[in-house]
Amino acid sequence: MGKKKNNDAAWVEAKKRCRLNQADIQMAKELGMTPKGLLKNIPAPNQQWKAPVNVWIRDLYESKFGKVLSVKTSSRPKKVKQDKPVSDDYWDPDDLPF
Template identity: 80%
Template sequence: MGKSKTKATWAEAKKRCRLSQQDIQMAKELGMTPKSLIKNIPAPKEQWKAPVKVWVRDLYEDKFGKVLK
C-alpha cells in the first residue's frame, strides 16, 4: 500500500470517527488500522456502545496507564 493511500485512509477514519490527532496516535500505538476504527462506529441502535474516541482512549489507558494530552 502506498504512503498516500495510507494517509488517505487515516484521514477518512479521523473524519468519520471524529478523532483528534492524539486519538489517531493512540490508535496507531495500539496497533489499530483505519478499517478497524471505522468498523467500530456504533450504529444508532447500539446506544450501549461507546463512541470510537472514548473506546480508543479507554483501551490506551488500560494498556499504558495514561492518556496522551
C-alpha cells in the same frame, strides 16, 4: 509509495468519520489499530451500549499504558461570547407580538 498515500488518506477519512483528534489517532496507531478497524467500530444508532470510537480508543490506551495522551492546545485565549447589547434602541424580533 502508493500504499503510504492510500494509508494516509484512510487515516484522514477515519479521523473525519470517527471525529478523532490528532492525539486519538496517535493512540490508535500505538495500539496497532488500522483505519479500517476504526471505521468498522463506529456505533450504529441501535447500538446505544457501544462507546464512541474516541472514548473506546482512550479506554484501551489507558488500560494498556496507564495514561492517556493529551492534545496540545494553543496559548491563545479563547474568544468570549458577548451577550446581547443592552440599550434602548435594541429590539429583539422574538419580543414582537406577531
